[in-house]
Amino acid sequence: MSSSTDWPLWEVFVRSRRGLSHTHAGSLHAPDAEMALRNARDLYTRRSEGVSIWVVPSTAITASSPDEKDSFFEPAGDKPYRHPTFYEIPDGVKHL
Amino acid sequence: MAAVTAHQTTQKTLGTANAAGGPGSTGAADATNAAVADHLAAFDAAVAADERIEPRDWMPDAYRATLIRQMAQHAHSEIIGMQPEANWITRAPSLRRKAILMAKVQDEAGHGLYLYSAAETLGTSREELLDKLHAGRQRYSSIFNYPTLTWADVGAIGWLVDGAAITNQVPLCRCSYGPYARAMVRICKEESFHQRQGYELLLALSRGTEAQHAMAQDAVNRWWWPSLMMFGPPDDASSHSEQSMAWKIKRHSNDELRRRFVDICVPQAEALGLELPDPDIRWNEELGSHDFGAIDWSEFQEVLKGNGPCNEQRITQRRRAHEEGAWVRDAAAAYAAKHAPAQTSPQTPTPTPAPAPAPASASAQTSASAQHVEETA
Numbered sequence: 001m002s003s004s005t006d007w008p009l010w011e012v013f014v015r016s017r018r019g020l021s022h023t024h025a026g027s028l029h030a031p032d033a034e035m036a037l038r039n040a041r042d043l044y045t046r047r048s049e050g051v052s053i054w055v056v057p058s059t060a061i062t063a064s065s066p067d068e069k070d071s072f073f074e075p076a077g078d079k080p081y082r083h084p085t086f087y088e089i090p091d092g093v094k095h096l
Numbered sequence: 097m098a099a100v101t102a103h104q105t106t107q108k109t110l111g112t113a114n115a116a117g118g119p120g121s122t123g124a125a126d127a128t129n130a131a132v133a134d135h136l137a138a139f140d141a142a143v144a145a146d147e148r149i150e151p152r153d154w155m156p157d158a159y160r161a162t163l164i165r166q167m168a169q170h171a172h173s174e175i176i177g178m179q180p181e182a183n184w185i186t187r188a189p190s191l192r193r194k195a196i197l198m199a200k201v202q203d204e205a206g207h208g209l210y211l212y213s214a215a216e217t218l219g220t221s222r223e224e225l226l227d228k229l230h231a232g233r234q235r236y237s238s239i240f241n242y243p244t245l246t247w248a249d250v251g252a253i254g255w256l257v258d259g260a261a262i263t264n265q266v267p268l269c270r271c272s273y274g275p276y277a278r279a280m281v282r283i284c285k286e287e288s289f290h291q292r293q294g295y296e297l298l299l300a301l302s303r304g305t306e307a308q309h310a311m312a313q314d315a316v317n318r319w320w321w322p323s324l325m326m327f328g329p330p331d332d333a334s335s336h337s338e339q340s341m342a343w344k345i346k347r348h349s350n351d352e353l354r355r356r357f358v359d360i361c362v363p364q365a366e367a368l369g370l371e372l373p374d375p376d377i378r379w380n381e382e383l384g385s386h387d388f389g390a391i392d393w394s395e396f397q398e399v400l401k402g403n404g405p406c407n408e409q410r411i412t413q414r415r416r417a418h419e420e421g422a423w424v425r426d427a428a429a430a431y432a433a434k435h436a437p438a439q440t441s442p443q444t445p446t447p448t449p450a451p452a453p454a455p456a457s458a459s460a461q462t463s464a465s466a467q468h469v470e471e472t473a
């Protein structure tokens with residue numbers, strides 16, 4: 001067994017059509033960025049699911065921790081006035 | 097997917113829990129137990145509310161081990177399943193059929209890769225899973241230990257084997273583990289072409305010459321019972337089922353899915369002009385479903401034990417393919433190493449980032465998570 005099979009993991013993001021943002025499709029192993037792109041094409045766009053692909057080394061992603069979920073996202077929790085439904089507008093007022 | 101950090105979180109959590117207990121050993125143990133109880137409650141609540149468990153969430157070790165075992169077996173089945181059909185690619189009767197069969201076999205490779213990468217979010221690695229497959233320590237579906245004797249077998253596999261797989265897999269799209277469920281959504285979309293091409297192939301044979309019709313019937317005769325066995329042992333003999341249902345990894349019992357499959361196949365066989373090799377199939381008015389004959393589970397057990405017609409051949413070919421592909425992997429790695437320094441300098445100001453690869457990362461991640469991978473046997 002060759003040690004070279006320990007290729008890094010890449011996260012794959014696919015733009016399904018122009019006008020939409022790239023969306024996470026999955027991950028794959030590849031020795032370098034170029035091969036990661038080719039593998040991503042073969043793996044995630046066999047049926048024309050994409051017009052553009054990003055590949056990102058998984059190690060380059062920093063994620064928020066699910067354990068900190070409450071405190072991390074808490075600042076948005078008590079600010080209902082950021083939503084349009086917070087405001088009372090008299091009946092009959094239009095375009096608002 | 098954040099496979100890299102999934103494991104780090106688990107360790108950090110345990111570390112925090114231990115530290116919270118201070119120097120007193122009982123205090124530390126209590127704090128750890130309390131932390132685990134909190135986590136378990138959160139996990140159970142998420143499963144009960146039909147939310148998805150994601151890679152970095154806390155999960156019971158047994159849940160993780162069960163998922164790894166099931167997803168690995170599933171991934172192995174996809175890639176071993178390429179063999180019986182690939183057997184016919186060079187002998188496909190037309191260019192159209194050949195292109196279709198190649199696309200199908202390529203899809204199965206893709207399914208394997210989706211599932212291996214989904215399994216990796218649990219802290220195992222593809223390489224480790226492949227090693228276990230090659231060492232005979234993890235299984236693949238027994239259905240692929242039967243030979244493809246004629247061209248009609250390609251049709252019977254598409255119709256019955258992919259059909260049974262779809263019946264099994266559609267509920268898995270709602271599996272409690274997010275990455276597995278998402279992989280299954282993708283797979284199920286692709287499977288419907290597999291089933292339809294098989295059905296169309298059988299239909300062409302069934303409506304062809306007498307010899308072609310007989311060939312189609314023979315293939316259905318051989319694949320029918322093994323396809324029913326794909327749903328696993330009967331409910332009263334299935335060891336993993338109950339816990340998997342409680343965890344919502346599994347949504348329906350083996351017998352329930354098997355019956356659903358029979359109901360789907362009976363009218364499809366009629367439309368094909370072929371018979372299912374079971375004289376006991378009849379409509380049960382009361383159940384609104386078909387009754388069918390008893391399955392020979394001793395055959396299933398024999399194949400499972402390794403005594404099927406092709407067990408040895410399949411695993412030998414898999415090992416050989418892996419070994420003979422080593423030079424390709426080596427060449428790609430050598431190329432990547434040679435060109436790596438050049439990539440660190442920013443070359444293109446395009447919106448697409450061109451990051452330098454991080455070659456050492458995967459191995460660190462794998463070894464760190466080895467503890468999660470032990471089988472519960």
Ligand SMILES: [Fe+2]
Pocket residue numbers: 174203204207283287
């Ligand atoms: Fe598949």
Ligand SMILES: [Fe+2]
Pocket residue numbers: 204258287290
């Ligand atoms: Fe398939």
